[in-house]
Amino acid sequence: MKSYGSSRRYVAVCAIVMILGLLVSAAANPAVHAQFEPASVAVPADSNCILHPEGNQDPNESIHIYADEDGVARFLAVRPKLPNSVERLALDCTNASKRTKTYSVDLRSEATFKSRPFDASRTTLAVRPALTGDPRRFTLEELVKAGYGLRPDPTQNPDAYQTWLAAASVPVYKLRSDQTLVWFPISRQRYLDRVEDPAESVHKKPSVGWTGVVLYGSFQKKATSAETISYGASSATLVVPKLTPGPIASATIWNGLDNVFQAIVDVNTTATVASFGIHHQTFDKHSGHTDTAGTRFTPATGDHISIEEWYCNAKGDLNLNGGYECTNMVDITQHTQWECDKAGSSDCPSYKLNAGYLGNGKLGWQTEFIIEDDSKHDGEWPIFSPVTMHGSADVIKGNGTKGGGRFVSMNYGSLSDPKVILLTDNNASNRHLHITLQSGAVKWVRTKCGPKAKWDANRGSCVPKT
Secondary structure (H helix, E strand, O other): OOOHHHHHHHHHHHHHHHHHHHHHHHHHOHHHHOOEEEEEEEOOOOOEEEEEEOOOOOHHHOEEEEEOOOOEEEEEEEOOOOOOOOOEEEEEEEOOOOOEEEEEEEOOOHHHHOOOOOOHHHOOOEEEOOOOOOHHHOOHHHHHHHOOOOOOOOOOOHHHHHHHHHHHOOOEEEOOEOOOOOOOOOOOOOOOOOOOOOOOOEEEEEEOOEEEEEEOOOOEOOOOOOOOEEEEEEEEEEEOOOEEOOOOEEEEEEEEEOOOEEEEEEEEEOOOEEEEEEEEEEEEOOOOEEEEEEEOOOOOOOOEEEEEEEEEOOOOOEOOOOOEEEEEEEEOOOOEEEEEOEOOOOOOEOEEOOHHHOOOOOOOOOEEEEEEEOOOOOOOOOEEOOEEEEEEEEEEEOOOOOOOOEEEEOOOHHHEOOOEEEEEEOOOOOOEEEEEEEOOEEEEEEEOOOOOEEEEOOOOEEEEOO
């Protein structure tokens, strides 16, 4: 029998061994224990910045940060809790006058992680008031003119209507585009071809770079443009996901029409820092032109984002042959709106289409709900929590200015689109995005196959190794 002293020494030795084992394990797998927390630095509101570990300007370890309208640069960072952790960052900023300044960011300081909610009182942003009374008493044109976007039909598409109503029922600050923002990713498959018409209503197709859902079954080209049935508008809602430190990776989460224009939530991560953003982009195949625009605002994890795109005229009214593209993004949580639906807007003008786009059957042939890989190192996805995007489209006859259309969605009973493509993840990676259709939505979940399984891109899931 051991003496009491021997037993105590034995327990102490075991405890030391366990602690050392945990430290070694943590050092070997820092991403398991590291967590992002909201961080920020006060900088001039017109600043464009690059954030990187102090003394390390490797572009692969850097991310671009824009100062928000209220004069704060917001990002995510990891507190230094492990040996060899990054303790200080450098934020290299250039303002509109081309003056540069570097800000030292101390990740050991509580001040760096102090809560700094977006403060619109420090801006000159205009306010769009909350919509009051019965929203159905207004015409669609009146709602668009007042800044409330397209109202979904409350009978045909009640879920989309409730989401629209939630965004319209709160006062929001109207964000402005800033043409000095230049670091947005360009879609890797800017000209997605029209798909063949498979027999089944839901068709899986392996895809590199793009994952998600494409609706295309409602398009019907007829003899004249007045008879052709098209997707005139598309809308989506999502919750900004939680990010986890991991690979150097970038992704965009977006809703678009015809792969001609897209409204986008940006995601960028490294092992130490991460960031979100919003922007939109449009392509003009006839002139080879690609245009992107962004705004000085940073969404946060957990924010509810509402997105709309539609073909419009110069006033923003739904019109497939109106010659313009309109977008409207609302961060319902932070009460901000980026409304780009008037040709003459000084805050965010709608984008003018090339005349070669107009004509029978040239527009409105599909709508997309996508997460895209924009990483410098192909195949890597940021590590994010599951993303569910609810989405639907307004199917119109002719130019959509007369009479009502109908709404279609993903896997939603009688409202289901007759043809849906699931673009399954075919990236060269050991972690993939598993995609499923939900009730009126598409869901992405990061997954890694077990040692006895492998990824099958044709199925979009892990299957047993043979």
